[in-house]
Amino acid sequence: MTTLPAGREAAFLMLVLSRIPGLGPARINAIISRFGGSPDLLHAGADDFQRITGIGEQLSGEIAGFLRQPEKRRAAEQEAIGQFEALERCNARLVTILDPGYPSLLKEIYDPPPVLFIRGSLPNPEQPSIAVVGTRKASAYGKQASMEISGELALRGVLVVSGLAYGIDSAAHEAALRAGGKTVAVLAGGVDDIYTDPRGRLWPKIIEQGALVSEEWFGSEMLPAKFPKRNRIISGMTQGTLVVESDLKGGALITASYALEQNREVFAVPGSIYSGNSRGTNRLIQTGQAKAVLSVDDILEELPAPPIDTVKQQQEPAIVRAELSREENELMRFIGEEPVHLDTLALRSGLDISVLLVLLFELELKKTVRQLPGQFFQKTRRHP
Structure with a gap:
């Protein structure tokens, strides 16, 4: 068996498990909950896995069969070791759901990622947080609203979380950075390939004032199915989601639906009845799924007060001077x-x-x- 990285046994095992077909986040978390970080699970039999809720007879046999096949298991172990080597090269780290530094709000959702790849530093878990999402094809109105609200949230000590996509997301990150606040970008690909910001206009600053976060491996292929997975993390990490601009379909509304499922607050910026970019946000408000946001105070009154040391309102950020x-x-x-x-x-x-x-x-x-x-x-x- 491949030598496990010292002190990283649980993370190593989670990475190996993720190579087994049919195992998603919820099932991996269930297995880890049963075995902990013990390497004994690599030698478990089908009966052991079948006792775990959500893993039936067929899948338990497939898991045990995978682990009993030397070539398959060795390949999975070597791939996992490769991820630890990539972490060192990128000055990144791996946080598992068993670690104290794992985002506490994210643990509460149905299928939290077993591991998170992180470049930068996650903020104080007591800091209030809001996801700001919207269309990639943002209008001038949408960008202005995203920047003004996100900048003011950051000044008031609220963590701004988004997906570093073009349009509304990038505007939110940029405004939080300019205000001297904290921001986290959750990526649909690995944290080694920031494809929406190839020139590094924002992501190096995000690492300095927050973090890049993903559940995807280094070097992983970008696939459409990974974006909804990413969206559940954006809403899951935060106390509420603000949709600035969105049509009736799109990733921003998927994020809002996850937030509703996760029993989190949902907010929306109303827009023109003649704008396709506002049809989704106006529908959220019309159906009572989201609170209309006319100013940042409409959001702040739904959040707990931030710790004193995170509040920027009484300080002059560098850009002010x-x-x-x-x-x-x-x-x-x-x-x-x-x-x-x-x-x-x-x-x-x-x-x-x-x-x-x-x-x-x-x-x-x-x-x-x-x-x-x-x-x-x-x-x-x-x-x-």
């Missing part, structure tokens, strides 16, 4: 003491709405501009 960029100074020429509408700013500045919204969000974080209802903006007293 930063000087204005040339583009921001140019834009400030068109913003005065009197409120000015977003459309007017676009006409005066000649900027595309999507570019303008990003600049305005930066200025809000720097406490230079404030937004008023109806997409009006005005200069704050901080700015001369």
Whole structure:
């Protein structure tokens, strides 16, 4: 038998079990609950496995048969050892469901991942957390809502969790990072291949201020079926899920459905009745499945208070103290003491709405501009 990594016996066994056809997270967890981290399970017979709830006669025989075949078991053990070697190369770690550092909320769902591959550091388990999800084809309105709400959540000491997909997800991570808060990206592939951010615009910063998390092995193939699996982790790690923009079908609504199954809060940002991107969010609100979010306070009032040391509201994050960029100074020429509408700013500045919204969000974080209802903006007293 392959030598087990010192102190990592349970993790090694879980990885070996995951190579056996027919064993998913729930069954692996049941086996580990029965045997613990003891290597004795590698020598267990069909009768031993059949006594475990959820494993019938046929599957128990297949498990025992797999473990009795030297070539199959040796191959599984070598693959598991290869994962530990990859962990070292990527400065990552493996957390099992038996470890104290495993996310406590995630343990409560029906089929929590037996192991999590992590790059970075998971935050304080007492820190309130919200998943922010939405369409990859986000509108300017959706990106603005995602960034404003996520940034304010981070400032208030709330962990922002998302999937690092294009659109709403990336906007949520970026806003949390800019606000100096914590954010976790749950990936559908391995944490060694961040395919949605190949140039490293966000993921290195996420590792510094949070973590990349996945249940998928290093080098694993990206398959469509892995995205719903990923979504159950996003909702399972958090106390609530906010859907910013989604049509009637899509990954964001799958995440919301998982949150409902997991007895977690669901929130949705309402949108135009003429926008396909808002049909899913408006339906969630209409059917009473989600609470409408008009401001960050609509979310915060449903969450426990964060620990004092995670609250950023009374602190000035680094971005607040930063000087204005040339583009921001140019834009400030068109913003005065009197409120000015977003459309007017676009006409005066000649900027595309999507570019303008990003600049305005930066200025809000720097406490230079404030937004008023109806997409009006005005200069704050901080700015001369």
